Amino acid sequence: MRLATCRRLTLAALLALPLLPAPSRAGEAQRIVSIGGSVTEIVYALGEEDRLVARDTTSTYPPEVAALPDVGYIRQLSPEGVLSVNPTLVLTEEGAGPPEAVDLLKEASVEFVEIPEGYDRAAVLTKIRRVAEVLGVPEKGERLASDVAGALDDAGRIVGEETSGTPPRRVLFVLSMQGGRIMAGGANTAADGIIRLAGGVNAIAGFEGYKPLSDEAVISAAPDVILMMARGGALAVSDDALFAHPAIRSTPAGEARSVLRMDGMKLLGFGPRTAEAATELAHALAGG
Amino acid sequence: MVAIHPEGHLVGDRRGLARRTSWALVALLLVAAYASLAVGASGVSLPAALADLLAGREIDARARIILWDIRLPRLLTGMMVGASLAVAGAVLQGLFRNPLADPGLVGVSAGAGLGAISAIVLGGLLPAGIAGVLGAALVPVLAFAGSWLSVSLLYVIATRGGHTSVATMLLGGIALAAMTAAFSGLLIYMADDQQLRDLTFWSLGSLAGASWGKTLAAAPLMLAALVAAPALARGLNALALGEAAAHHLGVPVQRLKTGAILVVAAAVGAATAISGGIGFVGIVVPHLLRLATGPDHRALLVNSGLLGASLLLLADVVSRSIVAPSELPIGIVTAVIGGPFFLWILLRRRGSLEI
Numbered sequence: 001m002r003l004a005t006c007r008r009l010t011l012a013a014l015l016a017l018p019l020l021p022a023p024s025r026a027g028e029a030q031r032i033v034s035i036g037g038s039v040t041e042i043v044y045a046l047g048e049e050d051r052l053v054a055r056d057t058t059s060t061y062p063p064e065v066a067a068l069p070d071v072g073y074i075r076q077l078s079p080e081g082v083l084s085v086n087p088t089l090v091l092t093e094e095g096a097g098p099p100e101a102v103d104l105l106k107e108a109s110v111e112f113v114e115i116p117e118g119y120d121r122a123a124v125l126t127k128i129r130r131v132a133e134v135l136g137v138p139e140k141g142e143r144l145a146s147d148v149a150g151a152l153d154d155a156g157r158i159v160g161e162e163t164s165g166t167p168p169r170r171v172l173f174v175l176s177m178q179g180g181r182i183m184a185g186g187a188n189t190a191a192d193g194i195i196r197l198a199g200g201v202n203a204i205a206g207f208e209g210y211k212p213l214s215d216e217a218v219i220s221a222a223p224d225v226i227l228m229m230a231r232g233g234a235l236a237v238s239d240d241a242l243f244a245h246p247a248i249r250s251t252p253a254g255e256a257r258s259v260l261r262m263d264g265m266k267l268l269g270f271g272p273r274t275a276e277a278a279t280e281l282a283h284a285l286a287g288g
Numbered sequence: 289m290v291a292i293h294p295e296g297h298l299v300g301d302r303r304g305l306a307r308r309t310s311w312a313l314v315a316l317l318l319v320a321a322y323a324s325l326a327v328g329a330s331g332v333s334l335p336a337a338l339a340d341l342l343a344g345r346e347i348d349a350r351a352r353i354i355l356w357d358i359r360l361p362r363l364l365t366g367m368m369v370g371a372s373l374a375v376a377g378a379v380l381q382g383l384f385r386n387p388l389a390d391p392g393l394v395g396v397s398a399g400a401g402l403g404a405i406s407a408i409v410l411g412g413l414l415p416a417g418i419a420g421v422l423g424a425a426l427v428p429v430l431a432f433a434g435s436w437l438s439v440s441l442l443y444v445i446a447t448r449g450g451h452t453s454v455a456t457m458l459l460g461g462i463a464l465a466a467m468t469a470a471f472s473g474l475l476i477y478m479a480d481d482q483q484l485r486d487l488t489f490w491s492l493g494s495l496a497g498a499s500w501g502k503t504l505a506a507a508p509l510m511l512a513a514l515v516a517a518p519a520l521a522r523g524l525n526a527l528a529l530g531e532a533a534a535h536h537l538g539v540p541v542q543r544l545k546t547g548a549i550l551v552v553a554a555a556v557g558a559a560t561a562i563s564g565g566i567g568f569v570g571i572v573v574p575h576l577l578r579l580a581t582g583p584d585h586r587a588l589l590v591n592s593g594l595l596g597a598s599l600l601l602l603a604d605v606v607s608r609s610i611v612a613p614s615e616l617p618i619g620i621v622t623a624v625i626g627g628p629f630f631l632w633i634l635l636r637r638r639g640s641l642e643i
Contacts, residue, residue, distance in 0.1 A: 054613065057614070069613050070611075070613070070614050071613045071614055072611075072614030072615060073485075073489075073614075075482070075485050075486060076489045076494070076496065076617075077496075078329065078496055078608060078613065078614060078615040079358050079496075080328045080329050080330050080354055080359070080608070080613075081329040081330075081608070081612060081613030081614055081615060082613065083329075083330050083350060083353070083354060083358075084329035084330035084331065084612065084613045085613060086350075095482050097486070098497045100496075100497045100498070100499040100501075100502070101497070103499070104353065104357055104358060104499070107353060107357065108349070108350055108353045108354075109349070189481070208480065209480045209481050210481055211477070
């Protein structure tokens with residue numbers, strides 16, 4: 001249902017594009033709060049970062065973004081915190097909240113624009129065009145979108161070459177492994193989307209979202225490769241811990257000790273770096 | 289009436305102390321309320337806005353929204369939630385004659401939690417008409433329904449032939465809480481990623497969602513509970529001697545219990561609905577006051593309300609200024625401040641505590 005809604009929003013946005021008097025907005029939004037990692041990345045990729053006055057917790061790339069004040073987690077915004085940076089525009093990924101905070105911001109006559117989310121090629125390009133249009137720089141947006149589209153095409157060609165003649169690799173995305181329980185990415189997730197773009201097959205197709213997997217489900221998924229986010233701290237899982245897991249050990253990935261770790265925001269963000277992530281993942285899948 | 293307290297003080301001294309404590313707590317509440325209106329991420333100044341208002345000047349629109357639509361509902365919500373949780377704790381401790389009783393213990397909080405989780409996870413399945421009418425009120429409404437349902441069930445389980453057994457009620461409450469937690473777990477399993485993150489933040493507790501609409505919707509229940517609670521004081525004092533003794537002293541024990549349960553259900557249901565899971569206030573506040581001014585419920589219930597309100601306001605000020613412009617969930621602040629403080633008191637008074 002959400003996917004269908006996304007498609008419809010995407011289509012509506014594309015159709016509405018030529019109708020909007022985009023240039024008139026250019027001078028307006030000079031104090032922008034960017035909410036959501038991929039939206040923030042797009043603002044930087046468009047070269048419009050000078051207009052940012054704050055960002056949310058999920059906005060971690062590029063590293064310079066850390067210098068901006070953090071107004072909190074995308075779904076738990078503090079209305080006064082956002083107002084304290086005197087924004088004229090809040091630009092956000094889908095799902096900003098809580099609703100009361102959003103209502104108050106609108107009441108305080110702060111422009112509030114939500115960019116639709118999605119996990120495929122079209123969604124990335126739509127996000128870029130939409131952000132550029134809201135910022136009043138549609139030409140820059142077209143350029144960036146065609147660059148990214150080109151990069152995605154290149155990635156697609158590389159993926160095609162890498163995977164020609166071989167059956168697609170089965171990839172299990174492991175979000176976390178706590179207390180021996182594997183939290184895996186099912187259908188309609190960013191993990192599923194990037195695995196597809198890289199020419200792989202998500203080893204788990206039976207459910208939506210990120211869910212804990214039973215040991216038997218891990219074994220019957222029979223992944224060739226385990227994909228994880230590279231991270232430190234308490235959530236880090238070492239190779240030894242991963243392959244000591246009895247269910248994983250008995251899969252093809254476990255026998256070959258085959259695990260890939262990639263930067264989480266690049267891998268799952270579905271922004272300007274998605275082509276790079278898909279290419280990197282495709283190479284790794286072919287090589288590993 | 290002059291009686292000798294076990295520690296050797298005259299009871300009259302205790303009552304004077306309790307009264308002086310009440311005035312001190314009123315002063316503390318005023319300070320906390322001022323801080324809650326004056327402190328915030330945006331640097332909007334309360335004195336400046338008041339000066340503008342008195343001089344008949346126009347207040348800046350943004351300052352008006354911050355003071356009137358953000359900080360004021362948050363102040364009122366925080367006061368009512370803090371007072372409700374503390375008073376509910378004091379009433380439960382009196383009812384169970386056990387200083388460790390807590391709204392969490394008899395499944396009231398768990399029932400409210402199940403209601404809220406149902407709203408977050410299953411809200412999308414409702415027919416558009418119903419969802420549209422309830423809108424943002426869906427979570428509070430279902431949370432309150434959950435707490436009422438769990439208290440009613442508990443009452444049915446624990447009452448036989450018009451007599452309520454406190455032991456059965458405690459054990460039944462624990463069983464209900466466990467069952468409720470299982471249903472919540474099932475819903476959490478069904479939740480998608482966004483709902484899961486909503487649930488996590490809801491369960492940590494926050495006043496960030498406070499708005500006039502939510503505050504006014506939850507206020508009647510909390511105010512009714514707070515106004516009704518002092519009427520239970522004499523009965524709870526008598527109950528401390530045991531049910532039979534209370535009965536012989538002329539206390540209508542059954543009515544007292546029903547009243548206490550209703551007060552707790554209304555207070556905790558409405559407070560949980562509006563603010564999520566805020567721990568420690570219900571157990572720490574009455575405990576501190578009992579240590580300071582004795583177990584007389586006439587003072588304890590009123591003072592618990594005052595101290596609970598002040599502490600929650602101050603915790604909220606900390607939660608929204610410590611990492612500004614972002615903010616910490618308030619449940620983290622109450623646990624981080626309340627936990628060690630409570631332990632310190634316990635350890636200091638270890639010798640004289642009888643639990």
